[in-house]
Amino acid sequence: MTSQSKKLLAFYCCLVASFFLVANVLIPWSVSAKSSNSVKQSAVLFKNLGNHHHPITTNSPQAQRYFDQGLIFVFGFNHAEAVRSFQEATRLDGNCAMCYWGIALALGPNINAPMNPDAVPQAYKAIQKAKHLSAHASPSEQAYIQALSKRYSQQVVSERQSLDLVYANAMGKLSNLYPEDLDAATLFAEAMMDLMPWNYWREDGQPKPETLEVIDTLESVIKRDPNHPGALHYYIHAVEASPTPEKAEKAADQLRSLVPGLGHLVHMPSHIYLRIGRYHDGSIANEHAIAADESYFAQSQVQSLYRGLYYPHNIHFLWQTSSIEGRRTLAIATARKLAAKVSLQQVRKFPLTEMFLPVPLFTLVQFSQWDEILTEPQPTADLQYTQAMWHYARGMAFVAKNQLENAIDEQVSLKKFLNNQKIASLEATGLPATQLIEIADHVLAGKIAQQSGKNEDVIAQFKAATAIQDQLPYMEPPYWYYPVRQSLGTALLQLGQFQEAEAIYREDLRQHPHNGWSLFGLAKSLEAQGKKEEAAKVQKQFEEAWLEADTNLTARL
Numbered sequence: 001m002t003s004q005s006k007k008l009l010a011f012y013c014c015l016v017a018s019f020f021l022v023a024n025v026l027i028p029w030s031v032s033a034k035s036s037n038s039v040k041q042s043a044v045l046f047k048n049l050g051n052h053h054h055p056i057t058t059n060s061p062q063a064q065r066y067f068d069q070g071l072i073f074v075f076g077f078n079h080a081e082a083v084r085s086f087q088e089a090t091r092l093d094g095n096c097a098m099c100y101w102g103i104a105l106a107l108g109p110n111i112n113a114p115m116n117p118d119a120v121p122q123a124y125k126a127i128q129k130a131k132h133l134s135a136h137a138s139p140s141e142q143a144y145i146q147a148l149s150k151r152y153s154q155q156v157v158s159e160r161q162s163l164d165l166v167y168a169n170a171m172g173k174l175s176n177l178y179p180e181d182l183d184a185a186t187l188f189a190e191a192m193m194d195l196m197p198w199n200y201w202r203e204d205g206q207p208k209p210e211t212l213e214v215i216d217t218l219e220s221v222i223k224r225d226p227n228h229p230g231a232l233h234y235y236i237h238a239v240e241a242s243p244t245p246e247k248a249e250k251a252a253d254q255l256r257s258l259v260p261g262l263g264h265l266v267h268m269p270s271h272i273y274l275r276i277g278r279y280h281d282g283s284i285a286n287e288h289a290i291a292a293d294e295s296y297f298a299q300s301q302v303q304s305l306y307r308g309l310y311y312p313h314n315i316h317f318l319w320q321t322s323s324i325e326g327r328r329t330l331a332i333a334t335a336r337k338l339a340a341k342v343s344l345q346q347v348r349k350f351p352l353t354e355m356f357l358p359v360p361l362f363t364l365v366q367f368s369q370w371d372e373i374l375t376e377p378q379p380t381a382d383l384q385y386t387q388a389m390w391h392y393a394r395g396m397a398f399v400a401k402n403q404l405e406n407a408i409d410e411q412v413s414l415k416k417f418l419n420n421q422k423i424a425s426l427e428a429t430g431l432p433a434t435q436l437i438e439i440a441d442h443v444l445a446g447k448i449a450q451q452s453g454k455n456e457d458v459i460a461q462f463k464a465a466t467a468i469q470d471q472l473p474y475m476e477p478p479y480w481y482y483p484v485r486q487s488l489g490t491a492l493l494q495l496g497q498f499q500e501a502e503a504i505y506r507e508d509l510r511q512h513p514h515n516g517w518s519l520f521g522l523a524k525s526l527e528a529q530g531k532k533e534e535a536a537k538v539q540k541q542f543e544e545a546w547l548e549a550d551t552n553l554t555a556r557l
Contacts, residue, residue, distance in 0.1 A: 043084035044299060045069060048261030048292075052229055054183050056098040057137050063092035063099060070102045071183070075230035076262040079113075080304035082106035097133035100126045101145050108151060109164065110190070111197040111237060113305065117156045124152045140181060143174045161195070168192050175217070182221045186230040189217040193234060198241070205243040214238050222251060229259050236268050241474055245275035256285055263293035264306070267314045270321065271476055277514030279321045280548055283330075286318035312341045312356070319359060320477035326516055326549030328367040335363040347383065352429040355479075358389035362481040367551055370397040385426060385433045388417035392440040399447045407451075411444050432472055432479060439465045439480055443487060455495055462488035482517070483508050489521045493528065501525040516545035520553050 045065060049072050058064050070085035086102035093099065104127040109115040115123075130145045137145065147170035151163050168191035175181070175188040192214045193200070200211040207215065215238055221231040232255040239248045252269035259265045267289035273282035293311045319334040339357050347354045357379070364373045373393045379386040395410030417423050417437050426433040446461030465484040472479050485508040492501035505522035509515060519542035526535035546553065 043069075043081070043088035046261055046296065046299065048259070050227075050229060050259040050262075052227075052259075056096065057141060058089075058093045058096045058099070060089075060093040060096070063089040063096055066092065067096070067099055067102060070106065072229060072259060072262065074102075074106050075186075075233055076259065076265045077110065077112065077233075077310060078262065078264065078304070078306040079106045079110070080302065080306060081300065084302075095133055095136065097130045097137040097145060098141050100130035100133065101141075101148055104130065104148055104152065105187075108148075109160065109194055111193050112309075115160060120152065120156045121154075124154055127152055140174075140178050140184075143177060144184070147171050147174050164191070164194055168195060182225050182228055182231070185217050185221050186228060186234065189214045189221075189238075190230070190234050192217075193238065200238055201242055207242070211238065222254075226254055227258055229255065229265055232258070233265060233268055236271055240271045240275060240476070245272055248272045249276060256281075260288070261292055261296065263289040263296065263314060264310050266292050267310075267317065270317050274317070274321060274476060277512065279324045279514070279545075282321035283318055283325060283327070283548075286314045286321065289314040290318065312338060315341065316356065316359075316477055319363070323363060323366055323481070324512075324515055324517070326546050326551050326553060328549075328551040330550075332360070332363050332367065332369070335360040344380070344383075350429075351426055352431050354383060354385050354426070355431050357383060357386040358393075359481070361386075361389050361393040365393050365396050366482060368400065370400045373397040384417060384420060384422050385431070385437075388414055388423070388437050389440060391417075392437075392444055395444045396447060399444070399451050402451065404448060404451055407444070407448055411441065411448065414441055414444065435468055435472060436479060439468050439484065442468070443484060446487065446491065450491060450494070458491045459488070459495070462491055483512055483515070486517050486521060489518070489525070493521065493524055496528075498525050498528040502529070514541070514545050516542055516549070517553065519545055 043066060046069065049069060052072050052075075053068050054071055056064060056067055058067070066085045066089035070082045070089065073079070073082035073085060083103055083106045086099050086106060089096060089099035089102070104123045107115070107119040107123040107126070127145065127149045131149055134142045134145050147167060150170050151167035153163060157163065168188065171184065171188035171191045175184045178184050192210055196208065196210060199208075200214070201207055215235070218231045218235040218238060221228050222235060225231070232251045235251050236248045236255070239245055249272055252272040255265060256269045257266075267286055270282035270285040270289075273279065273285065290311070293314065297307065297311075315334060315338045319331055319338055322334060323331040339360050342353045342356045347357070361373065361376065364376075374397050376390065376393070379390055381387070391410045391414040395407045395414065398404070398407035398410060414437065418434065418441065423433045423437065442461045442465035446458050446465065449455075449457035449461060462484060466488055469480050469484050485504050489501045489504040489508070492498075492504060502522060502525040505518050505525060508518045509522065512518065519538055523535050523538040523542055526538060
């Protein structure tokens with residue numbers, strides 16, 4: 001994965017986070033008791049959050065429990081709930097310095113969200129309060145407070161990098177001073193990651209020097225405590241986009257049931273499972289994550305970044321893995337659930353979220369639901385990206401029904417979106433809409449050529465689509481809904497170019513291990529070459545990959 005790809009992904013994540021943060025989804029907080037009483041919903045103690053414990057100086061066992069809960073929510077990226085938990089801890093023990101430290105920590109930046117400028121005064125007040133109370137804290141707690149105080153200034157600054165760097169360096173010193181404090185090491189690693197969010201690997205696949213330090217630190221923590229939720233979570237993020245994501249497979253397995261009540265941590269193993277081909281495990285992880293989040297929402301009605309971004313992300317992931325598994329019923333239902341989470345009002349306020357709306361159309365194409373596609377209503381005029389993909393899906397349906405004139409009409413309509421100012425403007429939000437429409441255009445053109453017997457054009461169109469797809473920014477799930485190499489492989493098979501088809505399928509399986517759609521094509525290409533023993537072996541792999549499927553696979557698009 002190139003550094004350019006990760007920068008684009010980081011840009012996307014920051015924009016998403018900025019939208020929700022600017023919308024004031026984090027609970028406003030101040031040190032005053034008056035503010036505490038104004039919070040619409042006070043914190044509660046949730047169940048099934050594991051047993052991670054960081055002892056602090058407090059005269060209240062209940063404050064300790066809320067502190068531990070706040071820290072696990074920080075580790076699980078539910079920062080708004082972390083703020084509420086730490087705030088409740090301060091209510092229970094107004095002299096607890098580390099409880100105020102926790103508020104300041106949770107209000108800070110993370111790899112998926114820059115710091116909300118409105119939170120800067122709140123974080124500054126909290127850490128100053130912690131410093132004021134620190135005379136009664138332990139030496140290590142004083143070190144935590146002193147380190148975090150370097151992250152915030154009284155005035156909002158336009159460029160936070162220098163403050164975040166000073167904080168990271170301070171956490172590194174703290175970690176060295178207290179080498180047995182695994183939370184200190186974990187927070188040091190996170191602080192380093194915050195300096196380069198989603199940009200940990202160079203273009204040649206080698207880690208940055210800072211990334212090596214992050215990985216070494218987290219591996220050291222995990223070696224000493226295989227159940228550290230924060231270290232496991234951050235380690236997955238650190239290596240998922242690397243050339244060797246399998247390094248985090250054990251961490252993923254360890255994390256999957258460690259904190260069953262915190263959906264994002266339940267979901268996180270699927271980032272690795274998707275990369276290494278454990279799609280069914282990815283589906284299970286996200287089914288459990290969705291259930292955990294829905295249980296949490298039943299207890300916490302507060303709107304937050306977690307509700308607006310992390311929860312739909314689990315649904316998106318489940319759609320991806322279930323599609324790869326060939327689970328048509330689940331994939332279609334999940335796609336519709338995902339799209340239903342995005343309102344038209346939300347898209348108009350934040351255009352990037354339109355990326356979720358065509359997912360049901362993609363899924364219907366994926367599973368050849370041609371009649372259902374043709375009953376889908378046309379999207380409203382302002383949803384131009386979705387309109388483009390509506391024409392694409394209809395074109396694919398008409399090709400399958402051998403109604404080529406109608407398919408060509410749909411392609412003409414699709415092409416009109418290629419030189420479209422509104423589509424182009426989506427690029428600035430992090431959605432490569434023009435590239436995705438170009439892929440759709442080439443795929444549809446390839447299918448039309450296939451049905452028309454224009455063999456050379458078929459291959460050219462699918463190769464063009466594949467080349468564009470290879471240049472898309474790194475994203476999980478990927479921006480385009482399936483690997484176009486699968487269509488290219490099928491076309492080569494149909495043209496009798498069996499060796500070429502084999503090479504294409506093998507390359508796709510290198511990128512997407514154990515993908516049943518590609519295993520099926522590879523088995524057919526080997527069989528056609530008379531490689532019976534090898535074909536039988538791959539066929540068995542396909543059958544294993546297709547165990548949960550509820551659709552028969554005859555060919556890939």
